[in-house]
């Protein structure tokens with residue numbers, strides 16, 4: 117009987133502590149400049165298509181382009197195999213993730229040094245400006261979906 121009594125009081129204490137934590141976290145105020153930093157979106161300007169795409173951090177550029185119906189090509193579905201999703205970064209390359217092994221293997225160091233990236237392997241934290249190749253600039257295989 118006393119064991120149940122102790123367990124009940126322990127449960128009650130844990131419950132009260134959790135309620136206090138929830139209440140105190142609900143009243144945290146965020147000033148406007150902090151809110152601006154918390155916004156997890158950025159804009160990709162696709163210069164040659166005269167398009168601006170609002171993108172979410174945490175998704176690859178390819179996924180953001182697909183979500184926004186941008187005219188990106190892919191035949192491998194984002195696995196760094198086809199090379200059809202390549203874009204050339206014109207501005208903002210410092211906000212991008214570093215090329216990974218698969219990207220370097222598919223594109224090669226020369227193209228990467230010229231600003232080309234696989235959008236399926238690249239994430240951005242900031243606004244960028246890119247050139248997105250049209251189907252005429254890509255391999256014929258890239259037009260097959």
Ligand code: FES
Pocket residue numbers: 178189190191192193194195196197198199200201202222234235236237
């Ligand atoms: S989607 Fe195929 S390489 Fe990026």
